[in-house]
Amino acid sequence: MGRSLTTVILAVLMSVFAMAVNIAGVEVKENTVIAEKKMILNGAGIRNKFFFKLYVGSLYLPEKTMDAKAIVKGNENMTIELNIVSKLITSGKLKEALDEGFATVESEKMELIKNKVETFIRVFEEKIVKGDIFTFNYADGGVETYKNRRYLITIEGQDFKEALFGIWLGERAIDEQLKKNMLGI
Numbered sequence: 001m002g003r004s005l006t007t008v009i010l011a012v013l014m015s016v017f018a019m020a021v022n023i024a025g026v027e028v029k030e031n032t033v034i035a036e037k038k039m040i041l042n043g044a045g046i047r048n049k050f051f052f053k054l055y056v057g058s059l060y061l062p063e064k065t066m067d068a069k070a071i072v073k074g075n076e077n078m079t080i081e082l083n084i085v086s087k088l089i090t091s092g093k094l095k096e097a098l099d100e101g102f103a104t105v106e107s108e109k110m111e112l113i114k115n116k117v118e119t120f121i122r123v124f125e126e127k128i129v130k131g132d133i134f135t136f137n138y139a140d141g142g143v144e145t146y147k148n149r150r151y152l153i154t155i156e157g158q159d160f161k162e163a164l165f166g167i168w169l170g171e172r173a174i175d176e177q178l179k180k181n182m183l184g185i
Helices: 002-017 067-073 091-102 108-123 160-169 178-180
Strands: 020-025 028-029 031-034 037-051 052-059 078-084 132-141 143-147 150-156
Touching: 002 091, 002 108, 002 160, 020 037, 020 150, 028 037, 028 052, 028 078, 028 108, 031 078, 037 078, 037 178, 052 160, 052 178, 067 160, 078 160, 091 108, 108 150, 108 160, 132 160
Parallel strands: none
Antiparallel strands: 020 028, 031 037, 037 052, 052 078, 078 132, 132 143, 143 150
């Protein structure tokens, strides 16, 4: 009897830790670990453009908050993950969208991070297909970028992180509904 009770408890615990939210066919995990620190899902949503679902964007933080400005300016570990759900997303279109997002950064600040942005954008030259996952982890003062869990590059500096996370969470975010969803609003 003791062994079967232990099995039941383990099964329940595993299901609790393995919980995920399904958004547009993407299983968005409830938590992740960055630099040995547990992050929880703050919110997730779909990036739509002209009625097309392009990707699912997810935001992971140490604790939930709806304060976009604090997230963008924050200097603690956090992650944005993009799950590509459309065949319409190509390398060129993603680079174009990121350029469009970085264009919302104030020109004086953009001038200071221009070289970082150019280096970052180059990692998206590889072919992109439906099902690809891009992960942007901010930890220890730099943004680590991964494609399908494969490390691509680290761009140092909170200034770059603020610009990158501002694409989705800034005052001029590229998609207000996605921003609200990522903030859990």
